[in-house]
Amino acid sequence: MHIDKKELSIIATSFAFVTISYLVSNQTNKTIILAMALIIAGHEIILKAYKSLKNKLSLDENFLMSIASIAAFSIGEMVEAVAILLFYRVGEAFENYSVKRSRKSVSQLMDLAPNYANVKREDKVIKVNPSEVKIGETILIKPGEKVPIDGVITSGETMLNTASINGEPVPLEVGVGDKIVSGYININALIEVKTTKDYENSTATQILEMVENATFKKSKSERFITKFARIYTPIVVGFAFCLAFVAPFLFNGDFSQWLERAIIFLVVSCPCALVVSVPLSFFGGIGGASKNGILIKGSNYIEALSKVKSIAFDKTGTISKGELVIDKIVALNGHDKNEILSFAALAEKNSIHPIALSLNKAYKNDKKAKISNVIESAGLGVSAVINEHKIKVGSAKFLQEFNPQNIDKTAIHVAINNKYAGYITLKDELRSESRECIKWLTNAGITTALITGDKKNTALQVGKSIGIDRVHYELLPNEKVSTLEAIMDKTDGTTAYVGDGINDAPVIARADVGIAMLGSDAAIQTADIVLMHNNLAKLTTAIKIAKKTIAIAKFNIAFSIGFKLGVLILAIFGYANIPLAIFADVGVTIIAILNAFRAFKI
Template identity: 45%
Template sequence: MLTKIKKDLILEGLDCANCSAKIENEVNQIEGVNAYMNFMTKTLTVETEDNKDFNNVLENIESIVKKHEPHVIVSEKIVKKPAKNTFILEGLGCANCASKMETQIKSLPGVNSASIDFVSKRLIIEAASTEDLRRIAVEAAVIVDRIESGVKLVRFDSTTKEKPKANESANKKELIQLGVGGALFAFGLIMNLPSKIELAVFLISYLIVGGEIVLRALKNIARGQVFDENFLMGIATIGAFIIGEYPEGVAVMLFYQVGELFQEMAVNRSRRSISSLMDIRPDFANLKSGDNITRVSPEDVIIGDIIVVKPGEKIPLDGTVIEGSSMVDTSALTGESVPRKLEPGTSALSGFINKNGVLTIEVTKEFAESTVSKILDLVQNASSRKAPTENFITKFARYYTPGVVFASLAIALIPPMVIQGASFSDWVYRALIFLVISCPCALVVSIPLSFFGGIGGASKRGVLVKGSNYLEALNNVETVIFDKTGTLTKGLFKVTEITPEDDNTKEDLLEYAAYAESYSNHPIATSIIRAYGKEIDKANLSDYEEISGHGIKVKLKDNLILVGNAKLMKKEDIKYSEVNSIGTIVHVALNKEYIGYIIISDEIKEDSKDAIRDLKSLGIKKIVMLTGDVKSVGEKVANHLGLDEVYSELLPTEKVENLELLDKEKSPKGKLIFVGDGINDAPVLARADIGIAMGGLGSDAAIEAADIVIMTDEPSKIATAIKVAKRTKIIVWQNIAFALGIKLLFIILGAFGIATMWEAVFADVGVAVIAVLNAMRVIKVDNI
C-alpha cells in the first residue's frame, strides 16, 4: 500500500485570487495529486501518493505557478513547533503550593508557557527548543521539591497511569496515625491527669498527628517558603501550646488532618469521575498477520496493517472496514446513544466500541494521529488554557495568605498595647484563629475542579472545549454567526431538477454541466457528476478557467461552455431565466446561448430550527448566517429557521469582512461565535472570539482550526455547550461566595473572641471539602 505524503507549500507574493483558483485546478490535474489552495494564508496543500515523486510534482507546480504569477516564489512550509512536555506531579497534595510552583516555573529563562492543573496533577511546559526544555525540566524538578518536599516530576506518556494502591497505602498510614493520636488525645481529655503528665500525653498525641506538618514547615522555611498551610497550622497549634491551650492545639491539628484526608479523598474521587468520562483510550490492538492474530500495543501498528476488532472491544485505530459488519457504540466520542452501523467500505474511528459482529479493519492512521489520540490530547491539555476566574483566584491566593498573616500579627500585638486591661494571651489566641482560617485551599482546589468538570461534562455530550477560557467566554455570547452549507444544512447536495431551454434535452444539459465541473471537487460539482453517472473524457476539454465567485468557463471540443451562477451569466452578457427556488441554481450556456438550469438542493438539518430557538431562549441577541449561496436561497433558509440576518453571495474574504462589522456591533464584554465546518471557514473561525467547528468527527482540520469542536453534526449542541458553561459559572461563583463568606464570618467572629479554633478548622478544611463536593455537580449533565 502506498503511503500518502502531505506537504504545505507557501506561495510568497501571491495576490491574485483568480490566479490562485487557476493554480489549484491545474495542480489537481497532475496525476496522483490532490491539492487545496488557501488564498488567505497563501498556502497550497499538496497530497501525493509517494515521497520519491514529490520533487517531480514540485517542479510541475512551480511551472504552473510561474505561468500564472511569474513573480511568486514557491517554497516548502517548514513548521517549527515549540518543544512541549507534560509531566505528572506524583505526590502533589497542596493546591496553594501548585500555584506557587506554576508562578516560579513560568519565570524560568526559556519558558514560553507553563501550566499546572492541580486536579489532574499535570504540569505542561512549552519552550523554544528541546535543549531548553531539558534544562527547564531539571530546574522545575528542583522548584517542585523545594515548594512541596517529596513531590516527584515524572514525564507523562500514553502509558503513565495513577497508582491507586500507593494512594490507598498512604491513606491507611494516615488513618493509623490519626487513630493512635486521636486515642491519646481522648485519653488526655477524659482522665484527670497531673499537669506534667497531661502535657506529655497531649504533646505525644500532637507529634503523632501533626509532627510531619511541623517538620515540613521547618524544611520549607529553610527553603524560603514561609507562607504555606504547614507554616500556618504549625504556628497556630504551637502557639496554642505556648499559651497553655494543650487540648485545643492537638484538636485543631487532629481535625485539620481529618479534613485534609477527606479533601484528598473528595478530590481523588473527582479526578476518577472526570477521567472516566473520557475513558476512550484503547489498551491493545489485535494485529492480523496471515492467519495469525497477535495482541499488540496500538502504538506498534502502522498504516496499512490489518487489525481485527471483536465484540465488546474498542476500535484502537482509525481505518476502513474491509470485512464484516457490526453496530458500534459512538457515545464516548459523540455523546449519542444510538449505535451506528459499520460495514465494508465505511470508516471506523478509534474510540468506537464494537457491539456485536467481528470487524476486520485496514489501518489508515498511526495511533499518534488517530481520532482518539487527538481527542485525549485536546481534553488533557484543556486545563493549560485557564479561565480569567482561575487566574484571578491564583493571584488572589498569592496576596491573600500573607495579608492575613500580617493582619493576625497586628491582632496579636496592637490590642494588648492600646486597650487597657487586654490580655496578651487572649489576643494571641484570636490571632491564631486568623492563621488557621487564612489558607485559601477551598478556592484554589474547587475553582479549577469546577472548570475541569465542566469540560468533562461537555465532552460527555460530544462537545470538546479546548480550554476553560473558552468555557467561561461562552457565558458572554451575544452574537452567533453560522455558515450555511454543512452547518445548518447537511451539505449533501443532489440534483433535484433539470430544466432545459428551447430544443435542448435534459441529458445534453446535464452532460455539458458535468464536463464543465469535472475538475472541481466542490460538493455542487460532485453532485452534478454523480447525477451524470457516465465516464468523462477530459481529453476533450481545453482552456479550463474557474472564475472565483462566478463559475466555470471551458471548451468542450469546439464548443464554449459556461456553467455557474447568475453573476456569471450577467458578466458574459447572457440572458437567463430568473428562478425562485430554495436550492442552488446552476445556469448553463453553450456558445454564449443560454440552454437551461439545474437545481441542486441541500437539505436543512433536522435540529437546525431547534438550535436557533434554543439559542434565542438563552438570551443570544443576534443570530446571523453568512453564505456564498445566492440571495434567494440564503433568505429562504434564514426565514425558515428564524434567523435575524443573512448575508449571501459572499467570498471567503467577504465573510471575514462581514464578521468584523458584526463584531463592532456587540458590547465590549460581549463575545461573538462563528460556527463553520472547520475546513473552508478557517480564516473566519480564527477571527471570531470563539470558533466552533461542526461535524468534527474524524476531521483533523476541524480539531485544529476551532476553539470548540462539536463531535456530531448537530447545531443544537451549541446551546448545550452554553448551558454547561452557565452551570459551571454558577457553581464557580457559589464556591467563591461560600468560601470567602464563611472565612470572612469566622475572621470577624475570631477577632471579637467569639469563634474558637475548632470553628476555624471548619472554616478552612470543612469549607474546602464542601466546595469540592459542590464542584462535582458540574459533571452531572443529565439535566442539561
C-alpha cells in the first residue's frame, strides 16, 4: 500500500514553488510564486470548505485551514500560509496511509459455496445450480466434491472434511441416517443425500451472508479531528470575528491593531499539530506492529484494541496448532508401543489421510520394510502384509471382529496376525504460548472465552488446561456469532475474537476487533488485525502497542490544545506576535510529530 501519487505530486510541487521563492529577490515575483504554491496546496481544501459550508452549513477543519492560511497570506506571512496547507496535506497523506483498509474482497470465502449439485430426477443424474434443488430431492456427492445442500445420507458411507464448517482437523465418518451440512467436502466414497433445506437456507450460504451482514454491523468511529473541529472551528472563527470587528468598538482600540490580533489568533488556532501528529501516532503504532509481525488494518482498530475488555478464541488452529499428534499408544497382548506405531505408520505409508500423515510424521519410516498386498477400504482403514506380518489398521468398525476397546472415535486400532494388538489415540496439540497468553490477558483484567465446534469434553479440557474463563462448545458458525454477541452485550468495553479458519470469518467480522491467525484467506481478509507469525504471543504485543499508541496520541492532543490555548489568550490581550504565532502552529506541530515517532519504537 502506498501514499496516493496525486497527493505526493501536489505536496512536492507546492514545496518546490516555496523553495524557488527563496531564490527570487523581486517581491512581486515572490508573491506570485507563493500564491501559486498556495493555490496548488490549498485549492482542494478550500473547495471542500466551501462545499461543507454550502451544503451542511458546517465549519470544519478545512474551513479553519483555509481562512487561517488566507489570513496569514494577507498580512505578508506567505510562506507560513503555504506551510499551513502543506502540513495539513502531509497529515492527510499519513492519515490515508494508516487508516485505509488493506482488507480485500472475501472472494476466497466463496470457495465454500458449491458451483453445482448432482440431482437425481427421473432415473437420471443431472448437474444443476444448487439453488434449483428442492427440499426432499436426492443428490449425489462424489469424492472430492463439496456438499451443496444440507441433508441426510440415504446411501453410502464416507469420510468428510468438515474443517471449513467446524474447524475440526479430524475427518468425520458418516453413513446412512447421518445429517451433513453444506460446505463439507466428501473425501473418498460416493454418497446419496436427501436434502432437508433449500440452498438459500443451507449452512454454507448462511455463513457467506453472515460475513456480509456482520461487516456492516461493525461500528465506524469518526476521526477525533472532525469531531473536535465541529465545536472548535465555529468558536475560533467567532472569536476572531469579534476581535477584528467588535473589540475595536468596545475597547476603543485601533481597528488595524485588532485586525492583526484576529489574524494572529487564526494562525495560532490552526490545528496542524493535531491534524498531523494524531494520525501519525497511529501510523507509528501500525508501523511498530508491522515490525513485530502484526498487521493492523486501520488506526480505528488500534483505538478499539486499546479498550478491549474481553477476548474470545477459536480452538483449532488458534489455541491449538490444528495438527494431529499422537496422544497415547496402548499396546496389548504382548506387543510393545513402537511395534504398534511402526505397523500402523507403514500400513498407512502411502495414504494422504490426515491421520495417516500424523502417524508417519511420528514414526521415521523404515525404508527397508517389505510392504505388500495393501488394500484400502474407503473411510475405514487399510490391510497389508508388512515384513510377512498380516496387519490391519483402521477404525473400530473396520476391526470389529476383534472387539476393539470402546474409546474415542479418533483412535486408530491395530491388529497383527489376526489378533488385536492395541490402539493409538491422537489429539490436536496446543500452542506452546497459549497458556502464557491467557495468563497475561487475565492479569491485565481481560476476560477470555473459548468458542469452538469441538465436543464438550475436549473443549472443557482445553479451557481448563490453559485457564480460559468460559468455554462454549459444539457450535456451528451461526451459533458462534450469537455466542459472541451475548459476550459483547455483557462486556463493558470492546470485544475481540481470534480465529483462523473460513468458519471463523463471520465471527471475526462481527467482533469489535476481529483478529486472524495465519489460516484461511477468508479469515485474514475479513480480520481487522492479522498475527502474521501465527503466534498467540503476538496478541499481547498488539495490545501493548495499541495502549502505547493511544497514550502518545492523547499526549499530543493535550499538549497541542494546551499550548495553543495559552498563546491564544496572549493573542487576545496583544502579547503574541507573528513569530510566536508561527511557533504555536509549526513549532508545536514539529514537537508533536517528533513525539508521534516514538510509536514506531515499541
